[in-house]
Amino acid sequence: MKMKKIIMILALTALTFGASAQTLNVQSAIQDLKKNYLKKAKAEIDLATEHEATKDDAKTWCYRGLIYARIGGEATNPKSKFKDLAPDWAEQAYAAALECKRLDTKNEYANENNSVFRFVGNEYYSRSTEAYNSQRYQEALQCAEKAIEMYNNSGDSKFAGESMYIAGISAKAMKDNEGVKKYFNNLIRKKTDKQAVYRTLFNLYKEEGNKDGAMKTANSYMKNCKDDYNAYLMMAEGYLLNENFEKGKEMINSALDKTKDDAVLYPQLLCQAAAILELTQDYAGAEAKYRESMGLNPNQFEANFGMGKMIYNRAVDKHNAANEVPVDDETGLYDKLLGESNDLFRQSIQYFTAAVAFIDAMPDGDAKKMQRANLFNCLNALKVVYTRLEMYTEQKAVDARMTEIQNAQ
Numbered sequence: 001m002k003m004k005k006i007i008m009i010l011a012l013t014a015l016t017f018g019a020s021a022q023t024l025n026v027q028s029a030i031q032d033l034k035k036n037y038l039k040k041a042k043a044e045i046d047l048a049t050e051h052e053a054t055k056d057d058a059k060t061w062c063y064r065g066l067i068y069a070r071i072g073g074e075a076t077n078p079k080s081k082f083k084d085l086a087p088d089w090a091e092q093a094y095a096a097a098l099e100c101k102r103l104d105t106k107n108e109y110a111n112e113n114n115s116v117f118r119f120v121g122n123e124y125y126s127r128s129t130e131a132y133n134s135q136r137y138q139e140a141l142q143c144a145e146k147a148i149e150m151y152n153n154s155g156d157s158k159f160a161g162e163s164m165y166i167a168g169i170s171a172k173a174m175k176d177n178e179g180v181k182k183y184f185n186n187l188i189r190k191k192t193d194k195q196a197v198y199r200t201l202f203n204l205y206k207e208e209g210n211k212d213g214a215m216k217t218a219n220s221y222m223k224n225c226k227d228d229y230n231a232y233l234m235m236a237e238g239y240l241l242n243e244n245f246e247k248g249k250e251m252i253n254s255a256l257d258k259t260k261d262d263a264v265l266y267p268q269l270l271c272q273a274a275a276i277l278e279l280t281q282d283y284a285g286a287e288a289k290y291r292e293s294m295g296l297n298p299n300q301f302e303a304n305f306g307m308g309k310m311i312y313n314r315a316v317d318k319h320n321a322a323n324e325v326p327v328d329d330e331t332g333l334y335d336k337l338l339g340e341s342n343d344l345f346r347q348s349i350q351y352f353t354a355a356v357a358f359i360d361a362m363p364d365g366d367a368k369k370m371q372r373a374n375l376f377n378c379l380n381a382l383k384v385v386y387t388r389l390e391m392y393t394e395q396k397a398v399d400a401r402m403t404e405i406q407n408a409q
Contacts, residue, residue: 026054026063033067038074038082041067049096058104065096065116072123094120094150101153114154121150121159128166132173141170141179161190165197177204188217191224198225202234211241229258229269236276245280252276267293271302278310286310301358301371305378308351312381315344319388345385352378352385376405 032041074082128143144167151160171179205213218238236251274289318341386395
């Protein structure tokens with residue numbers, strides 16, 4: 001996973017102090033910092049933090065934070081002679097910034113000290129993304145929490161959002177649902193525009209059977225991101241969960257209205273709308289959406305597979321209903337349902353074969369490889385259909401392709 005890195009610029013604004021208020025170590029550390037003599041500056045400021053005359057002075061800790069942060073800036077440069085000067089520079093800089101904040105009752109050094117908080121916060125954010133990408137989720141969560149704490153101490157908590165997101169997805173990876181709720185609900189309160197935050201929470205509440213939580217998440221999404229069509233689709237799902245089908249359809253149409261001028265997105269969204277309508281058993285409405293999508297873009301996977309899947313599922317339902325008919329039934333219901341099932345299976349063939357043809361026509365490459373699971377699902381559905389309709393020649397051909405796909409994995 002590639003995360004956008006937040007870049008902080010460490011401010012090293014010169015501070016002016018009366019000479020009488022400083023010891024030689026603090027004065028020397030300030031001058032050596034300006035000259036980038038970091039080894040000397042570190043030794044001098046370390047002594048100043050232990051000296052009775054300066055250990056309780058905010059400016060001492062301010063410069064300790066600045067010096068260690070500057071060392072941190074050198075730590076990522078393999079050619080720097082200071083790269084190994086203080087391996088724990090981030091912890092030291094943060095501790096110094098906290099002490100400066102405690103002692104600086106008049107906020108004389110707030111700007112410089114806040115730059116240390118942000119700089120070190122950025123370091124922990126970077127560590128959290130690296131740990132997440134390496135699937136070290138517990139470490140990622142811990143680093144993200146430290147980054148959040150540091151950004152909040154900087155007086156500008158807006159930078160904490162990306163770290164909250166890392167914390168949330170790390171909790172999700174560890175199946176810590178309460179952690180996901182904690183961080184993602186915080187992001188929602190901060191009016192995040194990340195679709196993944198709302199979608200993750202919505203699905204989590206839905207899996208828990210918490211319809212109120214799911215609907216609250218959808219409402220927040222629409223309120224915070226009123227121009228995002230996905231928010232209206234989520235609202236539609238929320239209404240359908242609560243069996244408010246009319247409001248659900250209203251939200252689907254609102255989502256479609258927001259994308260009707262997008263020649264690429266609109267046909268795709270029609271398929272999403274159709275899938276939602278299918279859940280309400282509004283098959284006529286779903287079919288109309290699929291057909292509209294195919295009319296705008298005949299050569300596509302989504303509408304063809306969606307239509308085929310919907311018809312196939314209806315055929316399975318009819319077949320199962322036929323099997324439930326009592327053996328001694330003399331009304332002919334069994335034959336009627338079985339005939340309807342076979343008719344539906346037969347109708348699904350054209351859509352599954354069109355979906356397969358779309359994938360087959362794709363140029364070889366990563367995009368085509370990503371469609372392998374979809375291709376296998378289409379072929380598997382066709383295998384069932386051909387078996388049910390006793391089209392054994394076609395079934396054998398599909399079997400051969402499925403075996404080929406499995407052997408290639």
